[in-house]
Amino acid sequence: MYGSYRLSNLDISVRDLRLWVEKGGLYRYRRKLGNSEIEKIFLSDQEVILNPVEPVNLPRSITNYLFIQFSKPLLVEPASSVEIYLTFPIEVGVFVVKGDVLDEIDVFSFVNPKYALYGEPRGGVIARFWQSEIFSNPPNVDFLENGVMRLKIQNVSDSWCEVTKVVFDVFAMKIYYSDEIVSSIAEMKIQSRRIAETSFLDKPMFEGMKKAIELYTARRIPILATKFTMEWGI
């Protein structure tokens, strides 16, 4: 489903998603998924790209943070580094492209969104909530619903740390995709039992994966910070 299409050839039916274009002088982009429906009109045939985007846009964008809660706490020994795999929710962005200029026209998802508060009401952040199992190898997941995240956890403190969650600023999230998997690579540097710093790395998990167009690039939003400090517990 992910990839580049001409509007005139766009016709996708996957599960209860129907995405098509009605022609007849104008090009009517139409999409139906569950109760959500959208229609946009183009004057001429254009190139459109479908790819996974930062999962913080549905039902509408109110935050730029992603909160992944581990199903079970993970204990990390002092002065050590460990690599685990998590899942993250996928939202699919539809972009229209003209030369170097692109713009988002639609975002949809097969996953129901849920939000949570990380921290205290004063000073904390609202974040897209997701619960994930912890895996030691890349899990086999439905690539339309879940992405796979490789998380390198580095404990630079001198104490055992119990990690129950990780929170990211998705402004700097880098997503890669192939026909089988959607992936992202991230780091978590534990400073103390309550504080950690998280960031994303810009590289694919496997050779040959394509880099997804980021919504924040399409929206031309300047990225001010690429790291997030988890100061309300880990």
Add this chain to the structure above:
Amino acid sequence: MIEEILTFVMQIVDLPLYGDVKVRDLVFAVTVIIIASVIAKFVAMSLRRSFADKMRKDQLELLVKVSYALIIILAFVSVTPVLGVNLTGLLVAGGILGVAIGFASQRVVSNFLSGIFLLAERPIKIGDQIVVDNVSGIVEDMSIMSTIVRTFDGLYVRIPNERVFSSNITNPVANVARRFEYVVQISYSDDAKKAIEIIRNVIERHPFALKIPPPQVFVDSFGESGVNIIARIWAPSKIWLEVKTSLLWEIKVELEKNGIEIPFPQRVIWFGKTRST
């Protein structure tokens, strides 16, 4: 003819005004101020265009106002020597004048100082929903003298900063999340446990009913007509009203779908005697 006009103009601009200052100096100063205000307006417009979708509205307005004021002040300071004004003397005179104005117009100065404190403390910002001095609405603008509020029914209200500063300010969106509460009454004959589970499921399905802090749903009291169940839910402050209004109806529909009755007020009446026939 043209030469005569030019000579006449030159004579006028060379006329002395006071001290060494001539008309030409005044013209120069006015021209500089006009050009500076045009530049300041252009800069303000450019800043608004460039950063409209990249900065928060209140921060952008502050940046625009500071840039505008800086350009005007710079222009003013640069022309004062041409007009023969000694800035040191002006500052001393300004100090004395300030005290005099302060006594003469306490309200104005009070509003001005309150405006500065409000900008520094920032208890509210443009776009916030606030309740201040019995006025509730959305902050449209914050200037040095007053705060402009658009009430929820669309009225324009200008509140002097002194009143904003000295009143209790309630800002429902200052924190990122806030809690709201419903009291749902079910009939005594219905299963409260089942009702709680249904309410929990409806809350769980709503994307913006926050997962953390977790919602609380519990039997609170026994009312006159039914059992009172309280549901406490946290939502993002920006959209809490939208969540509150949409969830309540969903709860009602779901309870009824599952055969749980939301009772009308009712009273059981016992008659002491039945009439014999």
